[in-house]
Each structure stands twice: as C-alpha cells, then as structure tokens.
Amino acid sequence: MNGTGPILAIENLSMHFPVKGGVFRQTVAACKAVDGVSLTIEPGETLGLVGESGCGKSTLGKTIARLYDPTEGKIHFEGADLASLSRGQLRPYRREIQMIFQDPYESLNPRHTIGTIVEEPFVVQGMGTREERRQWVSDSLRKVGLNESAAQRYPFEFSGGQRQRIGIARALALRPKLLICDEPVSALDVSIQSQVLNLLMELQREMSLSYLFISHDLAVVKHISDRIAVMYLGRIVELAPAEEIYSNPIHPYTKALISAIPVADPTHEPDRVILEGDVPSPIDPPEGCRFAPRSGIPHNKEHLVNLPPFREVSPDHWVEDCPACLNKEITR
Amino acid sequence: MTDSEGEVLLQVRDLVTAFDTDEGQVTAVDGVSFDVHKGRTLGIVGESGCGKSVTAMSVMRLLPQPMGNILGGEVLFGGMNLRTVPAKDMRSVRGNRISMIFQEPMTALNPVQRIGKQICEVLTQHNDYSPDEVWSKAVEMLDKVGIPSPEIRVTEYPHQLSGGMRQRVVIAIALACGPELVIADEPTTALDVTIQAQILELMKSLQRDLGTSIILITHDLGVIAETCDEVCVMYAGRIVERASAKEIFANPRHAYTQGLLNSIPRLNGIPKTKLNTIDGMVPALKDLKAGCRFASRSEREHEENHLTERPLFKEISTDHWVEACPVCVK
Numbered sequence: 285m286n287g288t289g290p291i292l293a294i295e296n297l298s299m300h301f302p303v304k305g306g307v308f309r310q311t312v313a314a315c316k317a318v319d320g321v322s323l324t325i326e327p328g329e330t331l332g333l334v335g336e337s338g339c340g341k342s343t344l345g346k347t348i349a350r351l352y353d354p355t356e357g358k359i360h361f362e363g364a365d366l367a368s369l370s371r372g373q374l375r376p377y378r379r380e381i382q383m384i385f386q387d388p389y390e391s392l393n394p395r396h397t398i399g400t401i402v403e404e405p406f407v408v409q410g411m412g413t414r415e416e417r418r419q420w421v422s423d424s425l426r427k428v429g430l431n432e433s434a435a436q437r438y439p440f441e442f443s444g445g446q447r448q449r450i451g452i453a454r455a456l457a458l459r460p461k462l463l464i465c466d467e468p469v470s471a472l473d474v475s476i477q478s479q480v481l482n483l484l485m486e487l488q489r490e491m492s493l494s495y496l497f498i499s500h501d502l503a504v505v506k507h508i509s510d511r512i513a514v515m516y517l518g519r520i521v522e523l524a525p526a527e528e529i530y531s532n533p534i535h536p537y538t539k540a541l542i543s544a545i546p547v548a549d550p551t552h553e554p555d556r557v558i559l560e561g562d563v564p565s566p567i568d569p570p571e572g573c574r575f576a577p578r579s580g581i582p583h584n585k586e587h588l589v590n591l592p593p594f595r596e597v598s599p600d601h602w603v604e605d606c607p608a609c610l611n612k613e614i615t616r
Numbered sequence: 617m618t619d620s621e622g623e624v625l626l627q628v629r630d631l632v633t634a635f636d637t638d639e640g641q642v643t644a645v646d647g648v649s650f651d652v653h654k655g656r657t658l659g660i661v662g663e664s665g666c667g668k669s670v671t672a673m674s675v676m677r678l679l680p681q682p683m684g685n686i687l688g689g690e691v692l693f694g695g696m697n698l699r700t701v702p703a704k705d706m707r708s709v710r711g712n713r714i715s716m717i718f719q720e721p722m723t724a725l726n727p728v729q730r731i732g733k734q735i736c737e738v739l740t741q742h743n744d745y746s747p748d749e750v751w752s753k754a755v756e757m758l759d760k761v762g763i764p765s766p767e768i769r770v771t772e773y774p775h776q777l778s779g780g781m782r783q784r785v786v787i788a789i790a791l792a793c794g795p796e797l798v799i800a801d802e803p804t805t806a807l808d809v810t811i812q813a814q815i816l817e818l819m820k821s822l823q824r825d826l827g828t829s830i831i832l833i834t835h836d837l838g839v840i841a842e843t844c845d846e847v848c849v850m851y852a853g854r855i856v857e858r859a860s861a862k863e864i865f866a867n868p869r870h871a872y873t874q875g876l877l878n879s880i881p882r883l884n885g886i887p888k889t890k891l892n893t894i895d896g897m898v899p900a901l902k903d904l905k906a907g908c909r910f911a912s913r914s915e916r917e918h919e920e921n922h923l924t925e926r927p928l929f930k931e932i933s934t935d936h937w938v939e940a941c942p943v944c945v946k
C-alpha cells in the first residue's frame with residue numbers, strides 16, 4: 285500500500301471490557317469503550333480525535349497500537365490486519381506504530397537514564413550494535429531539540445516539556461509511520477505546550493509522519509489536525525476536515541462541544557449550548573442513538589433501538605445520522 | 617477603566633511569602649499587591665510555579681506549617697489585617713466570610729462522609745442552627761447549585777457522584793455560609809469543556825444572585841476572558857501586569873503577557889502553522905534574580921542593571937499597571 289491509499293484503515297473496531305460482579309466474579313455486563321468505529325488515516329495526515337473523558341478516545345488509540353486485543357473489527361495497516369495477528373506476528377509492525385503519552389512524569393522509567401530509555405526500542409527490535417545504537421540515540425535526542433549529553437541523565441533532571449520531548453524521541457527512534465499521541469500537551473503549561481506542538485508539526489513535515497492526535501483541548505486539535513473525529517460514548521458521531529467541523533458542525537453533540545470552548549477574547553459573546561449532566565456510563569449503553577438521553581431532543585423508540593448509520597452528508601463530512609438529532613436544534 | 621468602580625472588599629499589599637526548604641529559604645510570592653472589588657471577579661493567571669496558588673493560600677492563611685511563612689505585607693479585609701489577626705479570629709473568617717473552591721473535587725471532599733454532613737460541618741461551625749435546620753439548609757444549598765433531587769443526593773457519598781457533580785458539592789460547601797469572597801483555585805481544570813461550561817455558568821449566576829466577589833486562579837486564558845472583570849498576570853512570584861480583562865487582551869504591555877497570549881492556539885487561527893513560543897522555561901524559585909525575572913526568556917537583550925534592580929510597578933494608563941522593566945515594556 286505504498287504511496288496510494290490510507291496508511292491505516294480501521295473497520296467496525298470494538299473494544300469491550302468485561303464487567304465482573306457477583307459472588308463468583310462472573311461477567312455480568314460489557315463496558316463498550318469502543319463500539320463499531322471505522323476511520324482512515326492518510327499518509328502524512330493528522331487525524332484529531334476529540335471527546336469528553338470516558339468517551340473511549342484513549343482506548344481507541346491503545347487498541348490501534350494493539351496494546352489491547354480488540355473484541356471485533358479490523359485494523360488494516362501495511363497490507364495486514366493487525367487485529368488478527370498474534371504477539372509474535374505483531375512485532376515487525378510495532379516499530380511502525382508508536383505512542384506518546386499524556387503524563388511525561390509517569391511514562392518514563394525513573395531509574396533508567398535517558399540513553400537507556402531511548403535505546404530500548406532498538407534493543408527490543410534487535411537492531412544494530414551497541415555503538416550504532418548509541419549513535420542513533422544521540423540522533424534521536426538532537427532531532428527533538430535536546431542535547432546529546434542528556435543520554436547520561438535521569439528523567440527527574442528534566443522539566444515537563446523536556447520529558448515530553450524525550451517521550452517523542454523514544455517514539456520516533458524506530459522511524460515509525462504512524463504516531464498515536466494521547467493528550468501529549470495536556471499536562472504542559474501554555475508556553476511549553478506551543479513548543480511541543482511546533483516540534484510535532486516540524487517532525488511530521490520532516491519525516492512524513494501520520495498522527496492520530498487525541499486531545500480534549502479543541503483549540504489545540506483544530507490547530508494541528510487535517511481532519512477531526514468527534515467521539516461520544518464509544519462511537520464516532522462526526523468526522524470532517526478541521527475547518528469544516530468548526531464552521532459547519534452537524535451533530536448536536538459536536539455543536540455543544542465546540543460552543544463550550546472558552547475563547548480568549550473578552551469581547552467575544554459566547555452563543556453557548558450547555559449540555560446537561562455528564563457522559564453516561566458505557567456499560568450497556570443504548571443500542572441506538574447514544575446521545576439521546578443528553579440531547580434534550582425527544583427521541584422515539586426506534587431511534588433508541590436502531591443503530592444510526594454513519595453517512596457522508598457532503599464530501600468528506602461524515603455524521604452519525606440519527607434522525608432525531610439531526611433534524612432539530614438542541615433546546616436549552 | 618470604569619469596571620473597577622465599587623467598594624474594595626480585599627486589599628493585598630506587598631505580600632511576601634517564603635518557604636523554608638533544604639536548599640534554604642525560597643520566596644514564592646514576592647511583593648504582590650491587588651484589590652478585589654465587591655461583586656466582581658479578579659483573575660490570577662500564570663504558569664505552574666508562578667505563585668498564584670501560594671497567593672491564595674496566604675490570603676486564607678492556609679500555608680503548610682512550619683515551612684510556609686508570610687514575611688511581609690498586609691491582607692486587609694473588612695477592617696482587619698488577616699496577616700496578623702489571632703488564629704481564632706481567622707477561623708471565624710475562613711469558610712464563613714472567605715471560602716475556597718479547590719481544583720480536585722475528589723480530594724477536596726471527604727470520601728467516607730455523606731455529602732450532607734460535609735455541608736453541615738461548615739454551617740454548624742459558623743452558626744447556631746438546630747440539627748434539623750442545618751440539614752434542610754444543606755438540601756437547599758445542593759438545590760441552589762443545580763444538583764437534581766437534592767434530598768436524595770444529600771445522603772450519598774462523594775464516590776457516587778460524577779466529577780461535575782462533585783465540583784457542585786464543593787461549591788455548595790464554599791457558598792453555604794454566604795461568604796463575601798470566594799477564592800476558586802483552578803475550579804474547572806480537572807473537568808471536561810462541557811462540564812466546565814456548566815460550572816462557570818453556575819458560578820456566574822450565583823455571583824449575580826448573591827453578590828459574592830471571586831478570585832479565580834487559572835492557567836486558562838479562555839476561562840479568564842469569559843469570567844473575569846480584572847486580571848493579574850503572575851510570573852515567577854510577581855505580578856507583571858494588572859488591568860481590566862478587556863484591556864489585558866486588547867492591549868498587553870509586558871513581553872510575558874504578550875508571549876502568553878500569542879502562544880495559545882486560536883480557533884480562528886491558521887491551522888498547521890508554527891505557533892509563537894516563549895523560549896526556555898520558568899526559572900527555578902531558588903535562582904530568581906532581584907531584577908526583571910523574565911529576562912532569561914525574553915528575546916530582547918537585558919543589561920546588567922535590569923537584572924539587579926527590581927523594576928517599578930507602574931500605572932501606565934488608568935488602572936493598567938505593569939512591572940516596568942524598560943526592556944520588556946516598550
């Protein structure tokens with residue numbers, strides 16, 4: 285699949301976790317963290333993934349990286365279906381898909397030097413001699429704007445922003461094609477956040493990387509993404525080019541989410557749709573429209589039972605087509 | 617600025633707070649002055665470690681003991697200097713006339729006590745209510761902060777509530793005694809944008825109804841823009857700029873404020889372009905200089921005397937104050 289077609293295509297991907305209960309710890313329910321998600325990522329593209337906490341966006345990222353065994357569905361990558369591969373078969377693909385995590389304080393082993401941390405991917409993949417690996421580590425560190433002398437130091441000697449750079453160096457060491465960024469700048473201060481975002485955009489151009497960029501900060505996602513997927517309770521409710529989703533949101537959940545972003549301009553008068561309540565539990569969610577209980581829009585029985593189709597309403601603009609949600613504006 | 621008219625409720629003057637650490641004494645808040653007006657909201661914005669929370673803790677006299685000490689300045693509130701009043705008098709102010717909302721609603725609540733009891737605690741501390749009265753007061757407070765079926769919720773434990781609901785309970789506790797001032801330290805940072813919108817809306821409407829003054833501490837410039845009348849920008853223990861929200865966003869004068877405002881991605885910005893950054897990072901508290909503290913991150917060259925002499929905090933236009941380092945403020 286070189287040159288043409290998406291680098292990653294997931295089809296009807298689900299990740300259900302069993303909920304144990306009762307005296308014998310039997311499975312009593314399923315927590316449907318990701319439920320029937322389909323999307324593609326093109327080479328060199330950034331796909332933003334937004335949603336509230338508990339909507340399944342991190343689980344989706346980890347499932348694509350095969351840190352979980354998906355319950356159902358396919359993950360097409362480089363001509364293989366990652367969802368069906370065993371651990372051993374997965375190994376060559378691991379170097380192509382890497383992750384960076386939210387908390388730069390918890391994702392680095394405090395007892396290892398930065399050199400050991402960044403070298404580890406090469407060791408796991410059995411690449412190079414010790415000398416070569418040392419050279420590669422220095423290259424990786426320089427690439428993310430750190431001094432190569434950092435290799436001898438420990439994580440605690442670095443600030444949050446620098447640690448996130450180390451996490452990025454580790455993820456990029458094997459020259460992956462796809463990087464899954466799970467809230468990479470959420471834990472950083474505003475002035476440091478923009479440094480890391482610039483670095484990610486630079487590296488993308490330089491190495492023609494694809495990103496799945498997961499975040500709850502919609503302004504950040506808008507800035508870095510080509511297309512944006514909005515997730516609610518395990519499903520994608522809307523998917524469109526970044527500009528389009530902000531200028532012309534169709535699903536009421538997307539509208540509410542976008543209107544809730546605080547704008548750093550005191551003269552701006554927000555036209556806000558305030559949603560009631562929180563994201564409901566993904567344990568045994570309704571089969572049909574999942575946004576129904578929170579939408580404030582009357583749904584009839586059919587809408588709650590039948591799975592709404594995911595439809596392309598205009599070129600590249602996809603939306604979960606619940607007739608109740610799409611035909612009416614949210615009322616306060 | 618006409619916004620700052622009205623009676624001054626709290627006056628903080630030249631507040632200096634320091635901590636004793638293994639590496640000697642470090643000054644976390646270094647000569648901070650501001651006023652809070654009746655019924656208005658003052659925002660304090662800055663990056664982690666700039667001293668915004670320590671400022672709040674100093675006003676409340678909740679500094680960790682024995683490491684944290686207020687070394688200088690005055691905190692004037694209702695004819696008292698809160699820095700020097702006896703501990704007993706401070707207790708009657710805390711939670712009663714000034715109360716606090718914290719960031720983490722899970723850690724701010726006691727996990728093994730019913731939420732009703734936690735609201736009652738502050739009510740009985742400061743009033744002489746009968747047990748029945750106090751319980752119905754608690755239900756009333758939960759209703760006021762928009763918790764559905766409060767008479768049932770009042771008997772529940774914090775873990776039975778969602779994050780947004782817990783923050784509402786924390787707000788109910790803070791407002792139970794009808795305080796004149798509420799200090800909210802990152803009240804929405806742990807919440808989703810949709811829940812954040814709910815909570816900020818709630819705080820605004822309660823402020824309108826009760827006439828409470830608010831000090832809102834946050835790192836989110838969007839939240840500041842939407843809720844605050846006046847803003848203090850803090851950097852490395854000092855206020856570098858102070859003005860009305862409109863003025864700060866329209867006409868920032870200090871290089872740090874300008875850098876901060878330029879570095880946030882905007883919804884109406886051009887996607888995938890390089891963001892402006894502030895190079896380097898906040899200096900460690902123990903190596904702070906007496907002079908301009910932004911010098912190490914500024915793009916402009918500072919001379920020796922700018923680093924050794926503290927710049928004056930000057931009013932450069934009506935009600936617009938700035939730490940007037942001649943290099944950082946053109």
